[in-house]
Amino acid sequence: MLHSTVPAATKRADFRARLAAGDLVRMPGAFNPLSAALIQEKGFEGVYISGAVLSADLGLPDIGLTTLTEVAQRGGQIARVTDLPTLIDADTGFGEPMNVARTVQVLEDAGISGMHLEDQVNPKRCGHLDGKEVVDEATALKRIRAAVQGRRDPNFLIMARTDIRGVEGMAAAVDRAKALQDAGADAIFPEAMASLEEFAAIRAAVEVPILANMTEFGRSELFTTRQLADVGVNIVIFPVSLLRIAMGAAERALETIQTEGSLASRVPEMQTRARLYELLDYEGYSAFDSGIYTFDLTNNRGGA
Numbered sequence: 001m002l003h004s005t006v007p008a009a010t011k012r013a014d015f016r017a018r019l020a021a022g023d024l025v026r027m028p029g030a031f032n033p034l035s036a037a038l039i040q041e042k043g044f045e046g047v048y049i050s051g052a053v054l055s056a057d058l059g060l061p062d063i064g065l066t067t068l069t070e071v072a073q074r075g076g077q078i079a080r081v082t083d084l085p086t087l088i089d090a091d092t093g094f095g096e097p098m099n100v101a102r103t104v105q106v107l108e109d110a111g112i113s114g115m116h117l118e119d120q121v122n123p124k125r126c127g128h129l130d131g132k133e134v135v136d137e138a139t140a141l142k143r144i145r146a147a148v149q150g151r152r153d154p155n156f157l158i159m160a161r162t163d164i165r166g167v168e169g170m171a172a173a174v175d176r177a178k179a180l181q182d183a184g185a186d187a188i189f190p191e192a193m194a195s196l197e198e199f200a201a202i203r204a205a206v207e208v209p210i211l212a213n214m215t216e217f218g219r220s221e222l223f224t225t226r227q228l229a230d231v232g233v234n235i236v237i238f239p240v241s242l243l244r245i246a247m248g249a250a251e252r253a254l255e256t257i258q259t260e261g262s263l264a265s266r267v268p269e270m271q272t273r274a275r276l277y278e279l280l281d282y283e284g285y286s287a288f289d290s291g292i293y294t295f296d297l298t299n300n301r302g303g304a
């Protein structure tokens with residue numbers, strides 16, 4: 001059935017073990033629990049939970065309007081359906097350092113495996129837009145130290161994201177990454193790197209795992225997983241990609257109803273009822289309570 005039986009502590013330990021083994025951890029962004037199930041089924045190593053997706057989902061711009069409660073609730077809904085580790089976007093931590101410590105604990109309680117905390121000033125911006133600002137080093141380090149202090153499960157991954165590259169350049173990004181590592185960050189997310197060489201420079205500067213953000217329509221070229229692994233990247237996220245694909249398809253479908261009066265021509269692009277039921281594991285629920293499941297997976301047109 002569509003819930004995970006793997007305890008949160010085990011997912012976190014698995015995440016740590018995978019990173020320690022040096023494998024590239026690929027984390028597509030789930031835009032809901034169902035897409036997280038698909039990510040696991042397709043054989044990925046982890047699930048990313050994006051702040052941009054959550055705000056877009058609520059019809060909001062990604063400028064720090066979402067609350068910790070909303071983020072933790074959505075994160076928990078996603079984490080509960082997957083056996084994979086989950087990494088969540090904690091933006092600037094939802095307040096001052098003491099709030100950051102509480103954020104870590106709330107996200108731990110939601111069953112999440114790790115979070116990233118950025119050094120932007122509030123209101124934050126998408127890391128790939130102009131006009132963002134970063135806090136000074138002392139403030140950035142205080143956030144990370146507060147997160148580390150608040151953590152109860154030592155395997156909960158505290159990743160420091162720095163947005164300084166787009167504001168002050170690469171030399172500042174290298175310095176900031178080192179300082180964040182020294183403050184206790186378990187991993188570094190260098191935002192808006194312009195080239196593979198820039199990822200390599202961060203790789204050379206720190207010992208902890210580093211993350212590449214392969215968001216579309218941003219500052220970074222869309223490098224392949226092989227290219228990123230070759231320069232020593234350890235985690236890659238495709239944060240908003242599945243939402244963009246789904247929304248692109250939704251737009252085209254709505255236009256088709258307008259122009260053709262029906263969606264008949266779009267049916268071949270749709271996930272079938274049978275496939276949806278397979279993903280939701282209707283059969284598992286039926287085994288739990290016979291009498292629930294009356295649908296024949298071999299027959300796309302029949303049944304419930």
Ligand SMILES: C[C@](O)(C(=O)O)[C@H](CC(=O)O)C(=O)O
Pocket residue numbers: 049050051052053062089125126127128213215216218239240
């Ligand atoms: C990774 C990110 O923080 C997110 O919220 O998913 C965004 C993604 C995006 O807006 O494309 C980011 O700031 O890069």
Ligand SMILES: [Mg+2]
Pocket residue numbers: 050051052062089091
């Ligand atoms: Mg974000």
